[in-house]
Amino acid sequence: MSDPGRRGSLIWRAALGVAVTCAGVLAFSGWFLYRSLEAELAYRDDMALMGRLEQVRALLQDSDDLSALQARPRLYQNMLGNRDSLLLVGRDAQADIIDINPHTDAIPALQALAVNQPPRREHVVTWQPDSGSGLLLLAGDGTGRNGERLRVTVGKRLDERTAMLASYRLRIYAAVGLGALLALLLGVLVLRRALRPVRAIAAQVAGISPRTLGQRLSVAQIPQELYEPVQALNGMLDRLDDSFARLSQFSADLAHEMRTPLHTLLTSNGQMLNQARSVSEYQDLLASNVEEFERLNRMVANLLFLARADHGDCPIVRQPVDLQQLGDELCEYFEALAEDRNLGLHNTMSGTLQADLPLLQRALGNLLANAVKHATPGSTVQLRSERPGNETRLVVMNRGDTLPPAVIPRLFERFYRADETRTDPGDSGGLGLAIVQSIMALHDGRAALRSENGVTEASLHFPTVER
Incomplete structure (x- = not known):
């Protein structure tokens, strides 16, 4: 350079x-x-x-x-x-x-x-x-x-x-010229000394690499004027460290999630190729492969959505959403799955909400799918809306096993499953609640989950949007 x-x-x-x-x-x-x-x-x-x-x-x-x-x-x-x-x-x-x-x-x-x-x-x-x-x-x-x-x-x-x-004028000219020159030289010397902490900070920053993201800039002997910038740099390093750790974990989780279906495909196809099989066996293999491909396809689609949401490439179009109609449509969509599990669906949502309709459908659909999947047979999954203060809250409630308090904060992490052994044909690969959180972030809101005494409530919190 x-x-x-x-x-x-x-x-x-x-x-x-x-x-x-x-x-x-x-x-x-x-x-x-x-x-x-x-x-x-x-x-x-x-x-x-x-x-x-x-x-x-x-x-x-x-x-x-x-x-x-x-x-x-x-x-x-x-x-x-x-x-x-x-x-x-x-x-x-x-x-x-x-x-x-x-x-x-x-x-x-x-x-x-x-x-x-x-x-x-x-x-x-x-x-x-x-x-x-x-x-x-x-x-x-x-x-x-x-x-x-x-x-x-x-x-x-x-x-x-x-x-x-005339003599006085010449002396004034000389004094102004010499004074300016002296001020320039002294200014250079003083500024060089004053900027030593900046050069020290630059040296510390230059020594930070992906392997040493945990290192922070020292604030012990820096001038007061540089305290806030150094704190801002340390905050940026905290965010980079966190993002890098999450990216590393995400890459590891993604490799693990992709390896399972790929290993299943390779193993099943390798076994079928070892010897001649009947037509029905080949058909069963192809059906199993299609299931795995669908699972991979859902995972890739979900990852692409999360990547776009993280980078702000998912512009939302807010419009008035009829909550009662939306709840009825979702209950109708999940009615067959609920009947298979001997569950009831009850919608009491009402009023309107300024939100992006497709994204809201996806977020509520993910919550409802989780509720139906984990609800106790014979119980009822409820959808309701609340308006406490300056926000609108949409709640999906189901009865079932109480989630451990240590698990709840991690449920919105990518690829995290409370029960690693449970997989369903429509499984989102541990990305369902992460997608919900990203959708809420796009709406400047948040998602929350509470589980007490056999009742689990997943809620979406939308701030009031002035028209």
Whole structure:
């Protein structure tokens, strides 16, 4: 058998699922953290611009002479802190007083805030030129100490923030990839260890053969999740063991039952061929052979029926059956045999029953044949129907010898006879009650037998079928 490879491996599939799940969780966490960092950086930059605008406004208002401010550009550069910030102060939107723009970025026309209007975050403008880095800009009007109206524009390049976020993104990608790979490898290792009990169970199952069907899987050290499957496997082995034993017994019984008529045929024919016989002797031999052939034919037919019933190849057709009419027909059929044995037949069945008519006739016929065969001469065999609870019970009762309690459970076994010495021309070969049980199983019912104080009752129990 070829190795299906990793593609068909449960371990690799489960480990891949774990890895994909971990990658998804890490990716979502990374995305959330990335968005949080991006929002925090944007908030800090906006607040820094707003504070810078207020500082410059205050500085301009407190300054005695604008020319003194122009002469001190290093003061503003130190205040701005780095080369990515800019500050423009001028008259009429012209940066003719202070012009700190290290990268000479082009500044778009901005709506300036009024002198007394405090800046808010929504006033900060993000400007992305066609070429170059993006800018955060904020413009507002201010006044000098002499009351001169000035335009103040503060800004910051987004290079640092963009680089920081790009680096963070790369780290997230690396973390997701490495995390998924690590989860895959750890998942394989953990699953291999976790599936050791499964491999141990497989080894035990592989060691079971027809000769060792009595062996059962150990449940001593298996995980809780595997307890029920192992118990189910043990239950299956119990059923297989029982079926195999029954099949072996059935084969032995069948060989024994077939051997008797075949031995009779061979012996009688061999004796007749030893010397010349009269015509009447040959006729008697042929009549005896026909009897044995009929017995073999009945046995084969019964075995075929049982085999089909066991494999579910006997579909039943339920229909309303008139029980009184069925009982009368069966009593009429067995009337001659009952008279030969000085027996009476009495039918009190009534009502209707949803059942397969031919199979019901066969089951009741087998019970009635047994009752007539074993009833005490001069007694009456009775048929009656009962409806206790949610079932219909059909009972065949006869008076005769009380059956031993140890015998009753075995009467429904195949080829079992309570009296091995009794054989009749119509003998079913020990399959009559087994056929009855199979017919009842097809109807989801059961057959039962009770024998007490010289009264034997065989009953068929049919569950109520809703129409």
